Amino acid sequence: MGRIPRAYLINRLTTLILTILIAATIIWIIPRLSPVDPAEIALGRMAAGAGSVANSEEILAQLRANMGIDEPLIVQYFRYMSGALVFDFGLSTAAFPTPVSTLILNALPWTLGLMILSLIITFVIGNLLGALMVWDRSPKLVRVAIPAAMVFTSIPPILSGLLLMWIFAAKLQWFPLTGAYSIFVEPGWTWEFVQSVLYHGFLPALSIVVVTFGFWALGMRGLMIGVQGEDYVKLAEAKGLRPRYILYRYMIRNAILPQITAFALKIGLLIAGQVLVERIFAYNGMGKLLYDAILNQDFPVIQGVSFVIILITALSVFLVDLVYPFIDPRIRHEVA
């Protein structure tokens, strides 16, 4: 169990901070390069509601002042950056006086809950199946059926989501079509509510699970092939240990470790995929928030959601990198 060398820690920490700063900067710069003026969009929305708007020039100036886009760019940039660091992204323009951070805080638990749940399920199933594919004692059926099922795992979750939604929600009506909980249930820590949440979450989680477990299974297969010929496995066999014991305690235990780093590289794609699943299921998470914001051209919300998701990704990668040597004592942090 190694201690984390300081140079490595500094290296990872710099990467983390740089990632956050660069992502925040890109998110800030892009809308400024665009010819679209958010004040005019807001004015357009007012005009669409009221029929016509008098004194449009003054209103535009006022809107720009409210949005803080009448100041020099450098002032805007530092105001935005200092805000972003404390998760203050200003006020939503579509749901006007609501702060963006409130909207995000309401959506975040749903996204995180769905993500963690489906991740745990896929990690367990995927790694187990991947190991069984290589193990020479697994039933024939497993060895033939898994590679066949694996074909579906190249498909992004949004496609499996559509298919599952059509079969189980629209056709069979076993599960609800959209939403994260029933509108007839009062949100709270009651059994009805929890039940409703699980019931509504089943299909979105399943659509992520069916297409991501193969990623782990494939990785595990490669790793197990490497472990198979190791001396310690041969020794365990020679000692006459039970094959199942060798599989779990010797082979999987050693093979599974690099899978944890694979997770760090994959998490960005996983989150992006989940955002889309939430959008098609109208699940009350970040995906729906993002989609609604895109429809309404609600820039503060789009920026806030993107920033928070990038932050989650960067933090997860950072944590995996730090925790990894504690899980696998064979690995020493290379100070690169």
Added chain:
Amino acid sequence: MTSQDNMPMTRAEKRQAKRIKRFDNPWMNPKLIWGAALLLGIIAMGVIGRFVWDPDLVFTGSSMLRLPPVGFENLRGQAGTMANPLGTDGGGRDLLALIIIGAPNTLFVGLLASLIGMSIGIFLGFSAGFLGGRTDDVIRVSADVMITIPPLLILVVFQSAFGDVSLTMMALLIAGFVWQSPTRLIRAQVLSMKQSGYVQMAQLSGASTSHIMFREMMPNLVPYLFGSFIASVTTSIVTAVGLEVLGLGPQRIPTLGRTIYEAINAGALIQNLWWWWGIPTLLLAIIFIGLLLINLGLDEVSNPRLRKLS
């Protein structure tokens, strides 16, 4: 001839021997061939389809609305006709024409984005691995930083700020996010190859840097490069489809993702208009399965230990 050859082979052994002979060339493995065939099929459909089928049917209102495919009936009791063998969408566009035009568009975005991304990756990866020092630091850190940023989210910000984009523009934007993994991969490979015997041998025998790079190292990198390329095509298409499904892709050019977006928005799932979203979904699935098979096939090329398992 050894004594073993005289012993009669069992049928399984014969089959095995035949397979080993046939697939002696690792590049000829069945996964690779099937995957390539699927993708070429999609491209062929796009090319031949334009001549066989009327591409003008992709325009809104060119046919009746919400017709089912041949052999099915929609909720209004209309039967599918040969005029629109795969049915039509809510805007009266023929789905066969939509996929003939749309599927190659999807592949085009993926291939163009990855080609650019790979070229950047090869250049940066070799520079970092070879030159080392400051160059290496800058390239390594920027790849490490960019690899954790999910492309979809930056592009969502971009495209909602700029509105309509062209296919090429979208490919260029995505290319900005698929160079990191090839860069890292190639850098790591170059670093490990530099230590290997044959490269040191070449160095000792006075070979030039470019000779070592292209003649000694590149051939060994080819399977990795292909694998990395296919992986980034997948990432690019996933990102492009994601943007399209959020309604952010090109607005006027038919793409598979945009068709799905319109179908979801029109409530095609509840109204049982399965062909509207189902056919583009199926085509995307074929594309992804093709890419996966190619990737698995390439794995067998670069990792011989996997070969005996299949």
